[in-house]
Amino acid sequence: MAIRRGRGVAAINYPTGMNLGGDPTQALVHSTPTGNFMVTLSSVDLGQGMKQIMAQICAETIGVPTDRVVVDTADTDTGPHCMGTFASRGTHRAGNAVIQAAKEARQVMLEVAAEELEVNASDLETDGQGNILVKGAPQKSISIFDVALSAHFKRGRSISGRGMFLIPRSHPEKETGAMKPSTCYAHACTVAEVEVDDETGEVTVLTVKNVFEIGRALNPKMVEQQLVGGSWMGISHALYETTEPYYPNRDHGGTDFNQYLMPGPGDLAETEIIVLERPSADGPYGAKGPGEMCANPQIPAVANAVFDAVGVRIDTLPITPERILRALKAQAN
């Protein structure tokens, strides 16, 4: 009886969005009298930070710092329609809608600035700090604060925009299954290293090295929180979680966190995250949806590492000590 070490690899891709149902989301953007910008949506922030990302996308497109943008979302009296936050679609779909709305608002903003500066709107650019400058003559400028005041009280213009992003529904062809199930794909490759105690069947995940390709990391710190969390969830899925431990038997289902097992802080693997960015053709600033795929590759990587360690295949999830011991026993016989 011994502790045995093994490693396994898995490589995956993941579709962004819900093309097989039709996938629309809308956004509205408007400026306040002092040149702050309000993004109005009905999309839901599940805790992953969607509001923050929409603020950064709007800020980038308008040309202001992110702290000048406020996101008002998930109120059906004010926000235009969004399908919902699922299918790795939130950032991609709502982000595209916000860009379209923000572009329209930006155009009005530049037109008002052009009137104030007596130049053509096409000759203007933003500095990203809250100012509008004449290209090639940056000393000739106006603050967005003053442009918004002018629009509201002098020029009678609404600095606002409407955004709509729709992926039309793809109906799979009956006989061949020809379909367009996604817009773009995120990618991952994970290498997991485990120790398996062949006396107890216990698995310890020592290290998990994840490489994710996500289009573009719109906010790297938030990407990190999602990818690290997803990696933990993948390991939990592989080794611990089930509401029906002896499926298809309905008994023995956990009803609280004492009975429903998940890895605790002491069970965390040393986790490494590497991010590659190949911008997607249709994503907001090239982003893809990494929210779901980041929890997938750890599962087969751990399963393959367990085989590498002790030479038995556990093809049923979760890979519990009981299943490993039964397989070892069957192998010995």
Added chain:
Amino acid sequence: MELRKNYFADVRKDDLHEIGQPRPRSDSPGHVTGKTAYFADRNFPGMLHLKMVRSPHHHARIRSIDTSEAEKHPGVVKVLTAKDVPHNVYTILILIQVGPEDETVLADGKVRWKGEAVVAVLAETERAAQEAAAKVKVDYEVLPAVFDMEEALKPGAPLVNEYHGQNYYLYDSGECRKVRFGDVEAGFAEADHVLEQSYQSSPIEHAPTETTGCVVVPEGNDRFTCYTNTQAMFFTLDNTSIILQMPGSKLHFVGGTVGGGFGGKVDVIVEPIAILGAKLTGRPVCFIYSREEEMQISSPRAAEKVIIKDGVMKDGRIIARKVTGYTDAGAYSRHSPYGAQKGAGHYPGPYTIPNVWIDTYCVYTNRTPSSAMRGFGVTIGDFALEVQMDKLARLIGMDPLEFRFINAYRDGDMKAHRQPTEGAALIECMQEASRVANWPVAEKYMAMSSYKNGA
């Protein structure tokens, strides 16, 4: 975390001001100081608590329901049964024309899974609602139940759901969603090795920090405000409008601050009945799942069975792949017909294989209805595919990572569902994994590229 900017630098401009910056989240201070308001932080004078009477049986006919004792229980204000729900038989994907309506808000004549909602009790306190629920008498005639997907698909199996008429979802393509590409049998005949393996998962729980729920307030203007942690505002509003036969203009949903979803809050379960309770009592109503309900009543990830048969050549090329996938929907559809279909669009994984045959089934059994979860229709498929890849590599004596390079998809490759590959990056992920995990592969693989005609 590290960003590796050297990959794809030729197709990416890094000249942005706000995008790509690690700005602090504006909601973080509220979260970590306990100031963020979630739906359940709202409390209204006179608010009632809703508790469900649930089926103790996996499959049973309801002979009678007696609520008289429950109604007399101190603190009870209203007891609801199926006849109180205007449009009691519904299905959420009807909004995208995926029918038939197959589920009841409150059971009517039959229960099809252990835990199914039968009677709703509204009372002044959570305790009174719980105690009164225990006094509801339901007379059941227990029916044979089926839990195993293969058993459910056999002729003569107990029929789980009469609205379908058979124990699988009927697609326009028949009993399963199909993908047909090339000639898979010719591929198997030509292959040096054929390997068929079966993979199985069990249901798992989303385990959000915040359980599913809502608080409903009847407003003075004949409208209802519903504070909810749904993942989809209008999806929930529009389904509620159908179930309650109430114009959408009467409904105002407020949400968007959610303590974790992971796909577990897209089923439209708590809102319609809570709004109905508020309408019939004229009082605010809260309906919040206990942790036990969250774990055993709310939809889990479906159990899946995946059978993969591959034909592989000694040089590492996979030339045929046949996948049969079964998704255990439990007793009702919810999102499962979509998930099974999404699986059909995902196989054979990120590999270019000339001959592919996919069948994915959505199967009904007498268990808690499953539904969406992070990785819906894909996660278990990826587990099966990637363990299968490991077995194939070992079968032909090849390094598992190198074996994947040989089969990895690249830009322009035609997928089985007949879309050309665009924006591929699997090869680069594997190259970086090789480096970071110190898992060396032959130089020719490190020189490959996902670009069209990449080396």
